[in-house]
Amino acid sequence: MNDIPEPRCPLCHEDGGELLYRDDRLRIVLVDDADHPGFLRVIWTAHVKEMTDLTVADRAHCMAAVYTAETALREVLRPDKINLASFGNMVPHVHWHVIPRFADDAHFPNAVWGERKRDAKRTLPAGFREAVATRLTNLL
Amino acid sequence: MNDIPEPRCPLCHEDGGELLYRDDRLRIVLVDDADHPGFLRVIWTAHVKEMTDLTVADRAHCMAAVYTAETALREVLRPDKINLASFGNMVPHVHWHVIPRFADDAHFPNAVWGERKRDAKRTLPAGFREAVATRLTNLL
Numbered sequence: 001m002n003d004i005p006e007p008r009c010p011l012c013h014e015d016g017g018e019l020l021y022r023d024d025r026l027r028i029v030l031v032d033d034a035d036h037p038g039f040l041r042v043i044w045t046a047h048v049k050e051m052t053d054l055t056v057a058d059r060a061h062c063m064a065a066v067y068t069a070e071t072a073l074r075e076v077l078r079p080d081k082i083n084l085a086s087f088g089n090m091v092p093h094v095h096w097h098v099i100p101r102f103a104d105d106a107h108f109p110n111a112v113w114g115e116r117k118r119d120a121k122r123t124l125p126a127g128f129r130e131a132v133a134t135r136l137t138n139l140l
Numbered sequence: 141m142n143d144i145p146e147p148r149c150p151l152c153h154e155d156g157g158e159l160l161y162r163d164d165r166l167r168i169v170l171v172d173d174a175d176h177p178g179f180l181r182v183i184w185t186a187h188v189k190e191m192t193d194l195t196v197a198d199r200a201h202c203m204a205a206v207y208t209a210e211t212a213l214r215e216v217l218r219p220d221k222i223n224l225a226s227f228g229n230m231v232p233h234v235h236w237h238v239i240p241r242f243a244d245d246a247h248f249p250n251a252v253w254g255e256r257k258r259d260a261k262r263t264l265p266a267g268f269r270e271a272v273a274t275r276l277t278n279l280l
Binding site: 063090110 | 206248
């Protein structure tokens, strides 16, 4: 593991979204994605490339954050599906995409990185940030 | 959780690839993907839609399988990156994609569901299946 920020890694230097939760090992941010409002990202604080570069305890904490983000999205948005992904091809610093998916969203049933299927306007319900942030703080 | 197979779910009725490992809760298969040889899939046996529909112990076992698949791929193929993803938009039955990525593969740095970048021929080294299956059995 490497606790020293990488000079050119954006996730070492910026929150990467609107901060909803932070603890001593990770943060959870709301991503600004017009097609997929409610898209959350769990970002490990230290510059680590792969999940298996983390200790077993740290992997468990990272996934607890992913599951808590999933639970919060399920409770607040009632999506048709949750998508989870950790790639890091462009930014090799552990981060998880936690995406609420709806059968009528812009890419469904494709991955959000796949072919766009339709224009779809969706907006977050009032109080979304507070409802999610409260759940993240209480459950994690 | 639902231990009854769903009539129309392919993952309830077929292995979904070449079987490399199976235990009482999940299996790991080698996917037939010419662009991404070595693509593994961890498939939960029971028809469960979301990770948070599993018990905490079952989530941990599922992710232990994902990490073991990642470790096996890293040791045997030395990829530039590992990609992990659980979508289930088309087949809502918990399964994880564990994909070895190379800087010169057909889609890099895009997700394998994204825009194709180049033609790239890559073949698995001799003994790949045995080397991975041995690690899965010994480590999981």
